[in-house]
Amino acid sequence: MSTVEIKNLRKSFGKLEVLKGIDFTVEAGQVVCVIGPSGSGKSTLLRCVNLLERPTSGRVVLDGTEITDPDVDIDAVRRRLGMVFQQFNLFPHLTVLRNVTIAQERVLRRGRAEAERIARENLERVGLGEKADAFPAQLSGGQQQRVAIARALAMNPSLMLFDEPTSALDPELVGDVLGVMRELAGDGMTMMVVTHEMNFAREVADRVVFMDQGVIVEDGPPDQVIAAPRHARTREFLSRVLHPEG
Amino acid sequence: MTAPGTALAPHRGLSPRERRRIGRGAQYALLVAVVVALACFADWGAIRQSFLNAQVVSDGLPRLFAVALKNTVIFTASGYVVGFALGMLLALMRQSSVAPYRWIAATYIEIFRGVPALVIFLMIGSLPLAFPGFQIPGGVYGQAALGLGLVSAAYMAETFRAGLQAVPKGQMEAARSLGMSHGRAMLSIVVPQAVRVVIPPLTNELVLLFKDSSLVLFLGVTAAQVELAKFGNDQASTFANPTPILASGLTYLLITIPLGYVARRLESRQGGGQ
Ligand SMILES: Nc1ncnc2c1ncn2[C@@H]1O[C@H](COP(=O)(O)OP(=O)(O)O)[C@@H](O)[C@H]1O
Ligand SMILES: [Mg+2]
Numbered sequence: 001m002s003t004v005e006i007k008n009l010r011k012s013f014g015k016l017e018v019l020k021g022i023d024f025t026v027e028a029g030q031v032v033c034v035i036g037p038s039g040s041g042k043s044t045l046l047r048c049v050n051l052l053e054r055p056t057s058g059r060v061v062l063d064g065t066e067i068t069d070p071d072v073d074i075d076a077v078r079r080r081l082g083m084v085f086q087q088f089n090l091f092p093h094l095t096v097l098r099n100v101t102i103a104q105e106r107v108l109r110r111g112r113a114e115a116e117r118i119a120r121e122n123l124e125r126v127g128l129g130e131k132a133d134a135f136p137a138q139l140s141g142g143q144q145q146r147v148a149i150a151r152a153l154a155m156n157p158s159l160m161l162f163d164e165p166t167s168a169l170d171p172e173l174v175g176d177v178l179g180v181m182r183e184l185a186g187d188g189m190t191m192m193v194v195t196h197e198m199n200f201a202r203e204v205a206d207r208v209v210f211m212d213q214g215v216i217v218e219d220g221p222p223d224q225v226i227a228a229p230r231h232a233r234t235r236e237f238l239s240r241v242l243h244p245e246g
Numbered sequence: 247m248t249a250p251g252t253a254l255a256p257h258r259g260l261s262p263r264e265r266r267r268i269g270r271g272a273q274y275a276l277l278v279a280v281v282v283a284l285a286c287f288a289d290w291g292a293i294r295q296s297f298l299n300a301q302v303v304s305d306g307l308p309r310l311f312a313v314a315l316k317n318t319v320i321f322t323a324s325g326y327v328v329g330f331a332l333g334m335l336l337a338l339m340r341q342s343s344v345a346p347y348r349w350i351a352a353t354y355i356e357i358f359r360g361v362p363a364l365v366i367f368l369m370i371g372s373l374p375l376a377f378p379g380f381q382i383p384g385g386v387y388g389q390a391a392l393g394l395g396l397v398s399a400a401y402m403a404e405t406f407r408a409g410l411q412a413v414p415k416g417q418m419e420a421a422r423s424l425g426m427s428h429g430r431a432m433l434s435i436v437v438p439q440a441v442r443v444v445i446p447p448l449t450n451e452l453v454l455l456f457k458d459s460s461l462v463l464f465l466g467v468t469a470a471q472v473e474l475a476k477f478g479n480d481q482a483s484t485f486a487n488p489t490p491i492l493a494s495g496l497t498y499l500l501i502t503i504p505l506g507y508v509a510r511r512l513e514s515r516q517g518g519g520q
Contacts, residue, residue: 050423079425089420093439103424106434148420155424 002063002080002158002190003028004049009058011044018044020214021058026159031191033201033222036211037237042194045211046161049192050081062159079107082152086164088144090136090151096123097132100151108155115154122150126180142173146180153184160184162193196241202226210234299489306481306490313470314477315497321459321473324387325394326452332395333402340407351403358400367393367461386471390462398455405447409440449509453502474498 004026011019018041026032034042047053049060051067051074060068067077091099100119104110110118123129126146136144145165152160162181166174178200185191185204195201201208201222208225210218210233218225218234229235260268339351358366370393373380382388413436421431460475467476478494 052419052423075422075425075427078423081423083420083423085416085420087416089414089416091417091420091435091439093442102434103421103426106430107425151424 002026004159004190004192005059005061006045006049007059007061009045009048009060010056011041011048011053012056018214019048019055022214022216024209024216024219026190026192027206028190029188030206031185031189031193031204032207032209033205034192034194034209034211035196035198035201035237035241036217040211041214042211043163046083046163046192046194049161050078050083052083075107079155080158082149082155082157082160084145084148084152084160084162084165086167088136088141088148088168090144090148092136094135095132096128096134096136096139096147099136099147100154103151104154118154119150122154123147125153125183126150127176140173141169142176145169145177149177149180149184159190159192162191162195164194164196166195166197198226198238198242210237212237296488297492299485299487302481302485302487302489303493305485306477306493310474310477310490310493310497314472314474314494317462317471318456318459318473320387321390321394321462322452322456324391325398325459326455328391328395329398329402329451329455330448332399334406336399336403337406337410340403341410355400355403358397359404363393363397363458363461364464366397367464371465386462386465386467389465390459393461393465394455394458397458398451401451401454402448405444405451406440408447409444410436412443413439446509446513449505449512453505453509456501456505457498 006022006024009019009022010017022041022045024032034045036042044053048055049062055068058068059066062077062080065072065077067074090096091102094102097116097119100122101112101115104115104118105112120129120132123132126149128143128146128150131139131143131147136147139147145168149165165181166177169177174197178197181191181193181200182204193201193205203222205222207220208218208222209216210225210229210231212233217231218229224230225234226238229238336351336354339347340355342348342351370382370389373382382392384391417435417439418428418431421435422428426434459473462471462473463476463479467473469480472480474494474497478491481490482488
């Protein structure tokens with residue numbers, strides 16, 4: 001389990017400032033859900049935590065190590081973080097089993113047999129033990145996303161990052177993925193989850209962070225941020241997400 | 247704009263269907279006329295004597311396959327290997343974060359795609375003029391591999407680049423987020439997917455190179471180093487009969503038609519693939 005501290009984080013793409021000074025902390029074992037309108041910088045924030053994007057300024061501290069230090073070994077940092085993408089990003093040329101073993105073997109230097117044993121355990125954990133020999137294209141979106149979660153878990157991460165993991169799924173497939181994430185949270189995994197699933201956030205999150213236009217507008221327990229938001233922007237966003245028709 | 251009513255009304259003159267039928271009939275008539283004219287005016291005896299001289303062909307046939315075809319395959323294969331390696335290097339240079347590498351690769355590709363392959367071969371042939379005492383290792387075989395490699399590398403580099411770009415960015419990101427280094431992610435995740443994309447165009451490149459290997463003729467080769475085109479030409483002058491040229495042309499087709507077929511198969515499989 002890990003703690004993450006983010007201090008005055010800024011990120012610009014050319015002239016466009018996307019993150020305008022973000023401060024917040026995830027305690028070990030906490031689940032933090034990040035919500036906010038499209039384009040508010042949620043993905044960029046998550047990607048700064050595993051350094052897929054280089055912050056323009058500010059600091060990200062993981063378990064006491066400042067990972068934004070240019071001398072830090074990025075690959076070593078990423079080994080402790082699992083990332084789940086909106087588009088799954090499974091490796092289409094490899095079987096499900098190979099998707100889950102390849103980084104174990106190439107990065108953690110585990111032997112083939114051990115890697116396969118761990119892969120099968122994690123595929124069982126996400127309910128896909130029998131799909132080990134399938135190729136990603138033969139799976140539904142929900143199954144692919146669960147394989148992606150198993151692939152990340154097989155690396156024994158101490159922090160999991162989820163970027164809208166259910167946004168690309170048909171509605172009937174969302175539940176299985178959220179179920180896996182719920183169990184993971186129950187097992188004590190530290191998680192940062194960008195999501196529009198308000199029920200999930202309300203039930204699972206220890207804290208909910210509302211972002212808009214590159215700043216954190218509201219940060220607190222779900223009863224407060226979702227049920228009784230203080231800021232007009234949060235209220236407006238929630239009413240759009242919770243009652244899309246009206 | 248015609249009103250729908252007028253377009254659908256029956257035509258007073260010829261109907262569109264009748265007009266199409268007459269058009270097709272005229273094309274058939276023209277074809278028949280040309281064939282009949284050729285059959286009447288061509289001197290079939292002379293053509294058979296010149297291009298279908300069985301005696302000349304059967305005399306040359308063993309060497310056509312054992313020497314000329316063999317050399318053509320050697321020139322093509324060695325040129326392809328050089329072109330493949332250099333092309334891959336150029337493609338990676340074009341993606342380099344070091345700007346001068348990108349410029350060098352881009353300039354190379356522009357030059358070698360813009361200059362006729364024949365000119366490249368003439369340059370290689372004249373290197374000893376420019377640098378007395380300088381020799382390319384392997385003699386004609388080395389020169390051929392270099393010439394064909396230099397030319398095909400420029401095309402293969404563009405193919406490789408397209409292949410690498412066809413792999414979605416998310417693949418590299420997923421690999422990196424699992425802790426793989428950039429090089430490891432390229433090797434295990436990106437390149438294997440890019441290779442699938444580039445196999446059909448690389449097969450086509452092999453066909454082109456097989457034909458371009460005839461340019462080796464400008465390097466000055468001995469009887470043992472001769473390839474198909476020069477072999478055909480030499481035999482033709484020996485026997486004072488052009489049949490061997492036809493035979494060498496047919497031998498090219500023996501290789502290029504199946505290869506082209508394979509390339510098209512691979513391409514269509516990919517189009518309908520997962
Ligand atoms: N690589 C990039 N280059 C340029 N602009 C980007 C890039 N990534 C994101 N952006 C811009 O940053 C803003 C925030 O994007 P993002 O973090 O994806 O928001 P969210 O995930 O909240 O929808 C958007 O305006 C987006 O266009
Ligand atoms: Mg996003």
